[in-house]
Amino acid sequence: MATKTSSGKRQDTAKLATPTDLGEAARKEVSAGLTKLLADVFALYVKTKNFHWHVSGPHFRDYHLLLDDQSALVFAMIDPVAERARKLGGTTLRSVGEIVSLKRLSDNDEVFVPPEAMLSELRTDNESLVRYMRELHELCDDKDDVATASLLENWIDQTEERVWFLFETTRQSS
DSSP, X not given: OEEEOTTSOEEEGGGGOOOOTTOHHHHHHHHHHHHHHXXXXXXXXXXXXXXXXXXXXXXXXXXXXXXXXXXXXXXXXXXHHHHHHHHTTOOOOOOHHHHHHXXXXXXXXXXXXXXXXXXXXXXXXXXXXXXXXXXXXXXXXXXXXXXXXXXXXXXXXXXXXXXXXXXXXXXXXX
């Protein structure tokens, strides 16, 4: 089966179709959902590293280390998400342009962002990522894709932990 990429180039995706018993609809829908998730994970990774590199202020060390830890956890998701899409016989990201066209999380290109605003924005982005993963989990349930659903459950738990740490770090004392 030949398709056109966003640049108009033809490609033969049938050569990449890994066998699966889930059926063609599941292959297409779940792998497309994983590719969209992958774009969001890349965007979150870059934003987290951006904030890690640019954090400042009296809590610099704590925030710098927190963001480094969180970026490593996000980065660790990238390859497994892409490889799961390929295991299903789908294709996945090929360029930064494709990431930009598929991601749902917003960039932050500001020169200076107050540290608390950074952490709050990352908390919101991680909450959004949890929501996107839950939606994809529902699709996996509908398509009987227990393997992808299982991976998503672990990633949801990890992302909820990042939300928790970001929430607690920005909690105002009473």
